[in-house]
Amino acid sequence: MRNLMFIAALVALTAVACAADDGSDTISDPTSTTTETPDMSDETTTTSVPETPVEQSIADLATELDIDPASIVVVSSENVTWRSGAIGCPEPDMSYTQALVDGFRIVLEVDGTQYVYHQGGDGAPFLCEDPQEPLPSQDV
Numbered sequence: 001m002r003n004l005m006f007i008a009a010l011v012a013l014t015a016v017a018c019a020a021d022d023g024s025d026t027i028s029d030p031t032s033t034t035t036e037t038p039d040m041s042d043e044t045t046t047t048s049v050p051e052t053p054v055e056q057s058i059a060d061l062a063t064e065l066d067i068d069p070a071s072i073v074v075v076s077s078e079n080v081t082w083r084s085g086a087i088g089c090p091e092p093d094m095s096y097t098q099a100l101v102d103g104f105r106i107v108l109e110v111d112g113t114q115y116v117y118h119q120g121g122d123g124a125p126f127l128c129e130d131p132q133e134p135l136p137s138q139d140v
Helices: 002-019 053-065
Strands: 073-082 101-110 113-120
Touching (some): 053 073, 073 113
Antiparallel strands (some): 101 113
């Protein structure tokens, strides 16, 4: 009796497997792990993202003035401590945190004109039209 039940179950499974056939003659290997890698050889341009505050400032000024970054001269770049969250560049009618903020003061020059960039905390450097001085340096 058990043999008969086993044979009946085997026939039923075979019938189900055959009914699921979609008519294609393709044999697939379920253990196959073939993956296609996209062809990236057609890409000819590589852009690098500026990483330091100085590089970011140069990239921003070059974009702003629509000039070659190589024509920008770095006059100075210094670590500073700003007096508040205004990062040395307060705007009228704005309020800022009254806490010291570590950052950078970067001075760039193009054709005799200087551009002052300020940066603080994790923020990106920005062009400051009316810059204030940071706290005096505490050289030891």
